[in-house]
Amino acid sequence: MPYVTATICFPGVQGSNQCATVDHMQLDTGSVGVRVLGSALGSTLAARLPTQTGATDDPTGNASIAECAVFGSGYTWGSIKRADVTIGGKTAGNMPLQVIADGQYSTPSDCQSRGVYNLGSATALGANGVIGIGPAQRDFPAAAQTVLPSAYYYCTSATSCANTRVPLDTQVMNPVADFTSDNNGTIIRLPALPAGGQASVTGELVFGIGTQKNNAMPSQPNILALDQYGYFSTTYKGNTFSSAIDSGSNANIFADYTVPFSGHWYVPATTLSLSAILTGVDKAAPSVNVPFSLANGWNLMANQYAAYDSLGSPSAGMFIWGLPFFFGRSVYTAINNVMIGKQPGPFIAF
Template identity: 45%
Template sequence: MKSALRFHALLLIVCAALVGCGGGGGSSSSSSSGSGSTPSATAPTSSTSSTSASNTTQSANVPQSTTPNVQLVTVGVSPGSTRNMLTTSVTVCQAGTSNCATIDDIQVDTGSNGLRILASALPTTLSLPSIAAGGGVSAECAVFGSGYAWGSIRNADVRMAGQQASSIPIQVIADSALPAAPTDCANSGASLLTVSSLHSNGILGVGLFPVDCGNGCSNSALPRWYYSCTTSGCTATAQPLAQQVTNPVSSFPLDNNGVVIDLPAVADAGAASVSGSLIFGIGTQSNNTLTSPNVLKANAATGYVTTNSGGQTYVVSYLDSGSNGLLFHSTQFPLCGFWYCPTSTQSASASITGIDGVSSTVSFDIANSSTLFSSSNNAFDNLAGNSSQGFGWGLPFFYGKRIYTAIAARNTSAGQGPYYAF
């Protein structure tokens, strides 16, 4: 998530479908809010152990639900042929009506919060009301690791599985009703305003927080956040919590305390496609029971945990389905452009530690990226790249696991979020 103290971690490094990445490229998030974007035919290469197994104590304050809560997610051929992109379909409706549209190729991102959809993906028959702000209309600059998305804030009903988030603020990216992005926003990296640059029709942020900024934006006007726009231009403005882009899961009537991403393991050489589940709620139904002892509390302001690996300590660390590789800085492995490309697959280990000191030890592999990209596969659990911004446990880490992302201040069977569990 991105906020006054959090960042959008979404980071996608694009490769052609049948060839490797040439020349590198890729950026890391510079925003101050939590954001984020991952293993073989025999068994997943990651294993875990934990210093504590006491976090699964049931809470008496978790409302139970029978509402359908399983959303299909897939990894396959995505717009722009980006590898390791987890996507789903989201239904958006004019609030309180049956005027709806289902939008495919929406990226699932546990490193940000809120729904963002390209204006070009929405039918002209779907009229979503704008939100007023300071004598104009509300707009936002959403800064991700790979660039910025500029768009209007509009109200909509959001439907997935059997769930509905009613009348929540979403971002409509590249809305022609807005002036051009302000200078401070446009200077935040590459523009993510088209399918070819965003590599999807939008982003579904199902991260650790109920809104994308929080009290920082409601208390004061912050640069590269919310704006009031008129025909003459846009001015940074404070944004009430109720009008900030909202994590749809947090607004479900039930099953609203977090998500589980359940993906199968993939072979060392990768897989052409993968299908899995995005399950809403933690400990609210039999299919989202938390049984893992690895519950890692995240910083309540930033969403970060700490990773130790290869003799380095990364205090900026996060689990992010919206990054398409394991992202960290290391001098141990050669680089081919942005991606690591050791001559043979290398095994490594790390410990991930929550703010309460609970730690989990994991193992992971780093394969030759050029070899991976020379195949026609799209899902890899051993793709890793260079990053100067901490340690991002991107989508490769999610294969072969059930990974829980608990929303801040919501009760779960392992206590209140924010936390990650696997």
């Protein structure tokens, strides 16, 4: 998975005893918001960060807000705090974030049952936190109007947390949307890989689209307009799936029962050359044919590399274009409610 480093500080204060620089933060276009392990912040700073309050259904208005964030691999549980977050010289000021496994409140049963696997450690998460730079500004906009299951809670004691609605300005947010400039989206640039993968890869995370010389859109981009959930459609071997582009998944995840699989991975006898058609929600825009390779996952894993462009995992649900999609491309993620040239966000371009 791709990693970046972030510096997280008490709001408005810059100083070594008021900040923590956290490396191995997973860069994730498939989620929204900053989530950091309490252990990576350190217990002192994690406890000092201001607590987010103001849940809509909290009768006092003063109870702490906590969140259960459910991912494909499990869930993170922890308090919502406010902090300044700096990534690559850009700072999102006084923004809500999740402090994972901070030990403040017991995990609600509905969070455990829905999320199943607790990602509350660096070993389980595979990172010290998550930088979610998906196409939305807030992680659960619907939670402002509706009590969603296993999402936001207000906590009146260490053992009592209740599901709640939360206003948008109290929700975990995309840090890029909180920047004062270059805040309409991101570009991830990763080099192409040799067959069989590579031990490590260095790429670029660029803030803003069309705001600086280094983030201009290509002259003839492939553009996929997204729905309110950040989805488009993929047609593969005659079947159409809801789809997303997700740098936080280490494989392309899709269903093809003509290909043998073992455990987490597809295991074809030889590397397959495949293709699929990607279509955005703007049906007047052209679809895009995308070729991709599928290799034997266990053979790839035997070399213990960090990066593979032909890794695939079976799933009966969505078609997820994971990290393999990014290699050899510049992938643009435009946030909702922005206009880039004549193209409204949210969209993906490459």
